[in-house]
Amino acid sequence: MLLIMPKLSKTEQTILELISNDPLISQAKIAAKLNLARSTIAVQITQLINKNLLIGRGYILPKSQKVTCIGGMAFNRKYSLNSAPIFGTSNPAINIKSHGGVIRNIAENMARMDVDVCLLSIIGDDESGKELRTQMHNLGVDTSQxxxxxxxxxxxxxxxxxxNNELVMGIASMDILDQITPNLIEESWPNIKSSDWVVLDCNLPQETIKKILDLKQKSNFKVAIDTVSVSKAMRLPKDLSSVDIxxxxxxxxxxxxxxxHILKKSDLNTIANQLRNRGTKGVVLTDGSNGHIVNxxxxxxxxxxxxxxxCNVSGAGDALVAGFISQLLTGASIREASDIGAALSALTVESQMDVRQDLNSKILYEYLSKNLK
Ligand SMILES: Nc1ncnc2c1ncn2[C@@H]1O[C@H](COP(=O)(O)OP(=O)(O)OP(=O)(O)O)[C@@H](O)[C@H]1O
Ligand SMILES: [Mg+2]
Structure with missing residues (x-):
């Protein structure tokens, strides 16, 4: 129930209006709409409660669990040639741009499911960087890091x-990600350590992954890692005992x-057990259309x-991570988290885009209830 009192600041009034129109609105969404930090909104809401301007805690979501996502964000450009490629000259093409980077995709999926998410990454001082950052901000992601x-x-x-829609050439220009250094992690440490979960991708330099895992030992958050690619997976340390999933x-x-070559043909359980032997407390091993195993x-x-x-298998693994961790944040069981991860990856492979643009929690739960046997 709302009790409107006179002499409210403009921000207080706007927050009350937003909550009144959408009682389940998240603090992150209010923050994005008002272009303020989520922590500022939390303070304003507490003040409104203290002043008795907001009555009924039901309107305010309980303190949300926070996830910090650390890793790569990238601008994707896809060019489709009008005719067969001719090297050494200019080829007319249609250009489609999109936003990518494994951790950015994970953060976008989570934000679309109303998770309180902070993204720690790096952009250049250019238009594509601004576009990437603005899109995340508009989704309610904390982009301050x-x-x-x-x-x-x-x-x-x-x-x-x-x-014929066959890939002629892929070009990855990702040097900038090496500038996510251990120093940058130290600078953001107050922010990182207040998280409930930290999700990393292996776009990070080896020494940065190690730094986060070392610092984690003195902290309360849990850590999940997405290995990104065959070559980048090798950046993980030998000892994985600081990794939760x-x-x-x-x-x-x-x-x-x-x-x-021979061991590669081992079944998924054997491979997962070998990863557990390296110390990680958990493994989710995916295998495309064969699904995944949880250990x-x-x-x-x-x-x-x-x-x-x-329709498009790219981004399926990123979606699985986002669904799985988002569900764990609600206190759900590992089995429930696995089901949500599978549902979100299925919804993603059914869409053209690497992150489903119409995603929200309702679509996800409806899909799960229709499709889970
Ligand atoms: N062809 C497919 N058909 C049905 N489901 C799929 C298919 N490909 C992927 N998935 C779903 O997505 C999950 C993750 O897929 P996959 O093992 O391909 O991850 P990935 O290699 O990390 O993908 P990416 O890195 O491109 O996001 C699978 O466990 C499965 O649930
Ligand atoms: Mg993947």
Whole structure:
């Protein structure tokens, strides 16, 4: 119930109006709408309660669990040539741009599900960087920890497809991500250590991953890691005992374990057990259309892929991480988190985009209830 009193500041009045129109609005969404930090909104709401201007705590979400996502964000440009490629000259093409980077995708999925998420990454001092940051801010993500490089452009991934939609060439220009240094982590440490979960991707330099895992030992948050690619997975340290959940696909796992050709054919359970032997408290091992297996604590089970209407498989693993961790934040069981992860990855492979643009919690739960056998 709202009790409107006279002499409110403009911000207080706007917050009351927003809550009145949408009683379940998150603090992160209010912050994005007012262009203020979420912590400022939390303070304002507390003041409104203290002044009895807001009655009924039901209107205010309980203190949300916070996730800090640390890793790569990139600007993707896809060029489709009008005709067969001719090298050494200019080729007319159609250009489609999108936003990418594994941790950015994870953060976007989480924000669309109303998770309180902070993104720590780096952009160049350029238009594509500003666009990436603005989009995340507008989704309610805390972008205050995104650094701006003074000498490198925003990371880009460029893919050129021929007139038969076959990839001619992919170009990854990601040097800037090496500037997410251990020093940058130290500067953001007050922010990171107040998180409930920290999610990293292996776009980070090896020494930065190590730094976060070292610092984690003195902190209360949990850590999840997405290994990104076969080559970047090798940036993980040998000792994984500071990791709570390692999200990796079969090829990336083989790379971490340096499996030879024969061992690569081992079943998923054997590979997950070998990863557990490296110290991680949990593994979620994905295998495309074969689904995923979970090996966390004492829980070991297999989960099939849900989708049959595959449209674009890129971003499926990122979605699985986002769904899984978001669900754990609500206090759900590992099994429930696994189901939500599978549902979100299925919804993602059914969409053209690497992150589903119409995603919200309602769509996700409806999909799960229709598709889970
Ligand atoms: N072809 C597919 N059909 C159905 N489901 C799929 C398919 N590909 C992926 N998925 C779903 O997405 C999950 C993760 O997929 P995958 O193992 O391909 O991750 P990934 O290699 O990390 O992908 P990416 O890094 O591109 O996001 C799978 O466990 C499955 O639930
Ligand atoms: Mg992946």
């Amino acid at each position: 995104i650094a701006i490089s003074n000498n490198k452009p925003t990371a880009e991934y460029i893919a050129v497809f021929d007139n 390692l999200f990796t696909n079969k090829d990336e796992a083989a790379s971490i374990l340096a499996l030879d 966390i604590g004492n829980e070991v089970f297999t989960s099939p892929a849900l989708s049959s209407k595959v």
